[in-house]
Amino acid sequence: MKTFLTLSIYLLLFAKTMAFSHTAESNPNVIMEALISEIKAITTKYEKILDDKTVQINKIDAALAIAISTEQKVDLLVQKDLIKREIAVLQTEVTSEISKIRYLKGLQIIKILYEKVLSLDHHFASVRTLNEINKMSNPNQYPEYEKLKELVSAKKDKKTAFDLTSVLGSNTIVSLVQTFTSMTNSSMSKDEKEKELGNVACILDFTLRMQNDLNTIYFETAFLQKSNAKMKEDIETLFKDYTKPIGYTSTLENCRSNDDWENVTQKMEEYLTKLKATTGTAQYKMQVNLEFPIDRLLQFIIQYNNFIDQGGKFYEKFKIILNSYENEKQCESKLPME
Numbered sequence: 001m002k003t004f005l006t007l008s009i010y011l012l013l014f015a016k017t018m019a020f021s022h023t024a025e026s027n028p029n030v031i032m033e034a035l036i037s038e039i040k041a042i043t044t045k046y047e048k049i050l051d052d053k054t055v056q057i058n059k060i061d062a063a064l065a066i067a068i069s070t071e072q073k074v075d076l077l078v079q080k081d082l083i084k085r086e087i088a089v090l091q092t093e094v095t096s097e098i099s100k101i102r103y104l105k106g107l108q109i110i111k112i113l114y115e116k117v118l119s120l121d122h123h124f125a126s127v128r129t130l131n132e133i134n135k136m137s138n139p140n141q142y143p144e145y146e147k148l149k150e151l152v153s154a155k156k157d158k159k160t161a162f163d164l165t166s167v168l169g170s171n172t173i174v175s176l177v178q179t180f181t182s183m184t185n186s187s188m189s190k191d192e193k194e195k196e197l198g199n200v201a202c203i204l205d206f207t208l209r210m211q212n213d214l215n216t217i218y219f220e221t222a223f224l225q226k227s228n229a230k231m232k233e234d235i236e237t238l239f240k241d242y243t244k245p246i247g248y249t250s251t252l253e254n255c256r257s258n259d260d261w262e263n264v265t266q267k268m269e270e271y272l273t274k275l276k277a278t279t280g281t282a283q284y285k286m287q288v289n290l291e292f293p294i295d296r297l298l299q300f301i302i303q304y305n306n307f308i309d310q311g312g313k314f315y316e317k318f319k320i321i322l323n324s325y326e327n328e329k330q331c332e333s334k335l336p337m338e
Contacts, residue, residue, distance in 0.1 A: 026112050026115070026116075027112070028109045028112050028113065028301065031105050031108050031109050031112070032105075032109075034105065035101060035102065035105040038101050038105075039098055039101055039102070042094060042097050042098055042101065043094070043098070046090060046093070046094040049090060050087060050090055050091075053083050053086060053087050053090070054087075056083050057080055057083055057084070060076050060079055060080045060083070061080075063076050064076050064077070064080075092276060092283075093276070095287065096272050096275060096276055099272070099275075099287065099290055099291070099294075100268065100272055102294050103268055103290065103294060104265065104268065106242070106293075106294050106297045107242070107261070107264060107265075107268075109297065109301065110235065110238065110239055110242065110252070110297065111256075111261065113235060113300075113301075113304055114232075114235055114236075114239075114252060114256065117228060117231050117232045117235060118232070120228045121228060121229070121232055136207075136210075136214055137172075137207055137210060137211040137214035137215060137218075138172055138207065139172060139175070139176065139200070139203055139204055139207045139208075140172065140175060142200070142203045142207075144199050144200050144203055145200050145203055145204070147196075147199075148179065148183075148196050148199070148200050149175075149179050151188070151192075151196060152179055152182045152183045152186055152188070153182070155186040155187045155188050156182040156183075156185065156186045172207065172208075172211065176204070176208075183196075202327065202330070202331030205327055205331065206325060206327070206331060209325065209326070209327075210321075210324075210325055213321045213324065214321075216317075216321065217318050217321060220314050220317075220318075221314075224310075224311055224314060227307055227310075228307075231303070231304065231307055234300065234303070235252065235300060236251065236252045236253065238293075238296055238297060238300050239251070239252035239255070240252070241293050241296060242293040242294075242296070242297065243264060243267070243293075244293070245271065245286075245289040245290055245292075245293065246264070246267040246268050246270070246271040246290075247267055247270075247271070248263070248264050248267045271286075271290070274286070275287065275290075
């Protein structure tokens with residue numbers, strides 16, 4: 001059935017648009033794997049260095065236990081204090097490097113997800129599918145049925161026939177009842193009536209049988225469209241919160257339009273440099289400010305995945321609906337493609 005084929009192709013394309021791409025450049029799952037791998041490499045690197053420092057401290061402690069002169073003990077204590085300071089610096093460095101990796105990978109994910117949300121947004125704006133689904137369930141939108149109504153109107157009994165208001169005329173059931181009532185009392189011959197009924201039989205059967213199901217597709221697709229608009233709003237707010245600690249003030253939309261991602265990275269480098277130079281409570285606060293938006297990103301990824309899962313379930317339902325019309329083969333040639 002051509003009409004079903006058109007809608008099926010749309011739903012397939014839409015479902016593919018919603019899914020994560022399989023290319024490494026646009027797949028958040030690949031970015032997450034790289035994130036884990038890079039953090040593991042950094043952790044392993046610094047663990048070895050820190051373990052060596054710990055061994056040095058243990059040796060110094062052993063030497064202190066047998067040291068006799070004050071000069072020896074002071075010298076050993078100075079060495080130990082120096083190593084402890086080196087350990088503190090190393091711990092700051094590993095925290096800084098991990099934060100940098102997490103932040104920049106998070107930025108990549110935001111960029112990818114924003115493109116996916118925008119592609120769906122543009123998809124909704126460019127296709128006529130919602131309107132076409134509505135048309136498919138309304139016999140008044142089919143030329144054959146309009147032709148029948150015009151013929152009945154021309155040959156109706158002027159004394160008993162009546163015209164519907166614009167409101168009632170747009171109602172599918174009322175329109176059908178009025179058309180068939182007028183046709184029954186019209187001057188059309190039996191052969192004419194049977195011929196015209198044959199022309200619209202499949203259209204009327206399809207629209208009446210499938211109207212509720214097509215309305216389900218219509219409203220649930222509209223719901224997905226609204227949900228995607230909310231996702232777009234949420235990721236733009238997330239980007240604002242994500243870049244606020246590093247002092248980047250442009251919106252996600254402007255950043256994308258101006259391809260300003262390099263500037264965001266530069267702001268991040270400047271923030272980390274300042275973080276390393278800061279100590280105590282101030283340094284801890286800067287670290288927390290950086291970690292918070294990253295945690296927000298993880299929450300958004302969960303939200304996005306739930307949206308994808310929900311969309312997938314909707315389209316599984318739509319597929320079943322599209323395959324449920326009983327007279328599909330019989331009416332295949334009678335239902336025109338939009």
